Amino acid sequence: MAGYHVYILSSLPLLDFGRKAPLRYEGFLSACRGLVDEKELLVLEGLPAWDRVSSLDAEGNLLSSWRLFEISLRNELVKLRAARLQKDPAAYVRPEGFWDSGIIHTASNAIRQPILDAEKMMDEERWRRLDELCLGHYFDFDVLAAYALKLLILERWDRIASADKERILEEALAGTKSGS
Secondary structure (H helix, E strand, O other): OOOOHHHHHHHOOOOOOOOOOOOOHHHHHHHHOOOOOHHHHHHHHHHHHHHHOHHHHOOOOHHHHHHHHHHHHHHHHHHHHHHHHOOOHHHOOOOOOOOOHHHHHHHHHHOOOOHHHHHHHHHHHHHHHHHHHOOOOOOOHHHHHHHHHHHHHHHHHHHHHOOOHHHHHHHHHHHHHHHO
């Protein structure tokens, strides 16, 4: 009993950037169990740690394109931060990225913003890229994987919104005082 992507996708709640995640990632994985094959389930379970998931290297699928996009975005951030610090970025740039003017534009705009605004800007670009990568896909595994990645983005913002900001500030200030 595997490959019921149409059923899963049509039963999941819609995701909208900037809104609270309508379900937890664990709930999403539970909904997928028994309805996707084991290999696909393992890939979905590994998405929160995408850097270490070798199955994202499969050529020609959404996750492979997503991985290259994410590496390219991170590479651009490394280059900009290194230039700001007058350091050589070569040790930190991953070779498998690609050049994209949209990524360069996003990274250069983000680097000039306060941290939360920058993260939001980059996550909006990630969301748009996932939408682009889904063009031509309807009820297949690529759309399910894009849904999973979008859900992870929303969960991240849920954690940011619910963070104890006063405690974080106090810890940061305490670390500054002890370091001086």
